Amino acid sequence: MRLARLVGLACAAGVLMTMTGCGTLGVKPWQRDLLAKKEMALDANPLDAAIDDHIYFSKEAASGGRGFGGGGCGCN
Amino acid sequence: MQLKKKSPTPLRLGLMAASCALLGSPGAEAQSVPDGEQPLLIDTGLLYYKEDQGRVQTIEPVVRLKKDYGDEHVLGVTLTYDSLTGGSPNGAIPAKKVQTFATPSGTSLKPVSGVPQTYTTPSGQVVAALAKITLYSIQPGQLPLDPNFHDRRIAADVSWAQPIATNTNASIAGHLSNELDFDSAAVNGALSHDFNGKNTTVSAGLNAELDAVKPIGGAPVGGTDYTQLLKGGNKSKDVLGGLLGVTQVMSRHWVAQLNYSYDKSNGYLTDPYKIVSVVDGTGAETGYRFENRPGNRTRQSAYFGNKVYIAGNVLDVSYRRSKDDWGIQSNTIDGRLHIDLGNDIYLEPHARWYHQGAADFYHLYLNQADPLPTYLSADPRLADFKATTFGVKFGVGFSGNTELSLRVEQYQQKPTDTSSALAGLQGLDLNPGLKTIIVQLGWRYDY
Numbered sequence: 001m002r003l004a005r006l007v008g009l010a011c012a013a014g015v016l017m018t019m020t021g022c023g024t025l026g027v028k029p030w031q032r033d034l035l036a037k038k039e040m041a042l043d044a045n046p047l048d049a050a051i052d053d054h055i056y057f058s059k060e061a062a063s064g065g066r067g068f069g070g071g072g073c074g075c076n
Numbered sequence: 077m078q079l080k081k082k083s084p085t086p087l088r089l090g091l092m093a094a095s096c097a098l099l100g101s102p103g104a105e106a107q108s109v110p111d112g113e114q115p116l117l118i119d120t121g122l123l124y125y126k127e128d129q130g131r132v133q134t135i136e137p138v139v140r141l142k143k144d145y146g147d148e149h150v151l152g153v154t155l156t157y158d159s160l161t162g163g164s165p166n167g168a169i170p171a172k173k174v175q176t177f178a179t180p181s182g183t184s185l186k187p188v189s190g191v192p193q194t195y196t197t198p199s200g201q202v203v204a205a206l207a208k209i210t211l212y213s214i215q216p217g218q219l220p221l222d223p224n225f226h227d228r229r230i231a232a233d234v235s236w237a238q239p240i241a242t243n244t245n246a247s248i249a250g251h252l253s254n255e256l257d258f259d260s261a262a263v264n265g266a267l268s269h270d271f272n273g274k275n276t277t278v279s280a281g282l283n284a285e286l287d288a289v290k291p292i293g294g295a296p297v298g299g300t301d302y303t304q305l306l307k308g309g310n311k312s313k314d315v316l317g318g319l320l321g322v323t324q325v326m327s328r329h330w331v332a333q334l335n336y337s338y339d340k341s342n343g344y345l346t347d348p349y350k351i352v353s354v355v356d357g358t359g360a361e362t363g364y365r366f367e368n369r370p371g372n373r374t375r376q377s378a379y380f381g382n383k384v385y386i387a388g389n390v391l392d393v394s395y396r397r398s399k400d401d402w403g404i405q406s407n408t409i410d411g412r413l414h415i416d417l418g419n420d421i422y423l424e425p426h427a428r429w430y431h432q433g434a435a436d437f438y439h440l441y442l443n444q445a446d447p448l449p450t451y452l453s454a455d456p457r458l459a460d461f462k463a464t465t466f467g468v469k470f471g472v473g474f475s476g477n478t479e480l481s482l483r484v485e486q487y488q489q490k491p492t493d494t495s496s497a498l499a500g501l502q503g504l505d506l507n508p509g510l511k512t513i514i515v516q517l518g519w520r521y522d523y
Contacts, residue, residue: 025324027327035331037390039416040331040385042381044383044390047119055487059457059487060406061435061458064375065379073229073231074227074289
């Protein structure tokens with residue numbers, strides 16, 4: 001249950017950040033030049049990420065995080 | 077008159093970069109393209125994966141297509157083919173004598189014509205009902221690997237994403253895969269909403285998966301004596317999961333993502349090919365038991381990902397914490413640095429550290445004198461271990477629309493529990509860990 005509490009706190013912090021802090025955290029439209037670079041996309045290499053997820057899913061007990069937790073494979 | 081393609085505004089790309097990896101689904105990822113019809117993206121990879129000591133090796137070609145029909149209506153298709161061969165640990169520990177096993181995997185269960193086979197158990201019992209089973213022997217001190225393991229897997233993923241309201245996108249994706257002994261079908265859907273000047277994206281998604289487990293030779297009755305080969309028919313399991321995410325543009329140089337995921341599996345979660353060694357008080361093998369896992373499992377994870385622009389390079393660093401009701405907790409730290417070398421050339425070093433605790437029902441071996449537990453497994457993937465990955469990717473762009481890349485990595489597992497105080501097991505490495513080489517060739521083309 002400790003993880004649940006941690007996750008709850010993290011989510012609450014995220015929501016709080018979203019509700020209150022974003023005005024100071026965000027950027028203006030004209031400040032997005034660096035964010036627009038393809039390397040800055042959170043999923044800049046989806047093929048690599050999918051291959052990595054498959055490898056780690058087959059060799060470890062934990063999976064997912066970025067997305068749903070693996071699956072679709074009888075390897076584990 | 078030439079129509080000029082609508083160019084992405086920094087605002088839009090920044091927002092989409094913040095939201096795209098939301099659910100890890102092709103549909104969610106598709107949000108990262110700007111308005112206006114886009115060329116077809118073809119992204120291909122050829123993976124070569126090889127474990128040491130003659131264990132599993134894989135060759136896996138993957139083709140990913142992405143087509144934007146304009147206004148963020150995006151179709152994604154990914155096709156994967158896996159070919160696996162090599163030796164797979166059967167769960168038994170090494171011993172100081174030759175051990176003999178019957179292979180239940182691959183296609184080696186085909187009848188061996190004219191060659192009646194018997195199997196002598198460690199206690200001397202001769203089992204004669206194994207005429208259709210190929211036997212294999214493991215030399216003293218060696219980790220028991222089923223050398224006949226092979227499989228192939230074909231998988232298809234299709235996704236569609238589109239806006240459904242101002243600042244709100246929806247995606248739906250489906251998955252189908254087939255293996256020699258396993259079929260899987262899954263669907264997932266996600267919604268994301270942008271606000272706060274498109275600096276913030278909140279997301280939610282649901283996933284449902286249904287699997288058919290068709291073990292070669294049938295699914296063993298969990299916990300029973302291996303030599304009795306009590307087996308049933310095919311099995312199934314299902315997985316239902318949800319994911320919540322918040323993505324935030326933190327500054328001109330930094331975008332962050334926080335996800336929470338929860339999923340629950342029900343059904344046959346046991347590995348039908350894994351057994352557990354049983355030893356006496358001296359450490360001598362007295363037999364084996366089929367493993368047996370609980371019929372349900374609940375997992376939770378929290379993931380914190382970041383992209384940070386630093387002096388022309390991009391740092392991707394993430395942390396994941398997960399826990400399940402099998403007693404397994406894990407921590408993962410992953411980092412890679414995209415170094416722009418100029419002239420469309422880049423280098424991307426990668427490091428990953430992972431640690432997991434053992435499942436409550438994990439046993440390196442069972443002691444014959446102890447009561448047989450209800451749930452038992454010696455699967456190394458349920459053990460306490462640390463794992464590291466080190467590697468580098470090298471990419472070169474051509475003509476503004478083509479990229480070739482090569483990725484080379486080494487992945488290594490180091491189990492914590494590898495020895496025993498029992499005299500008969502002294503000097504044996506009971507869980508030798510794993511070392512793998514990963515090589516991936518990539519070719520990406522924008523038509």
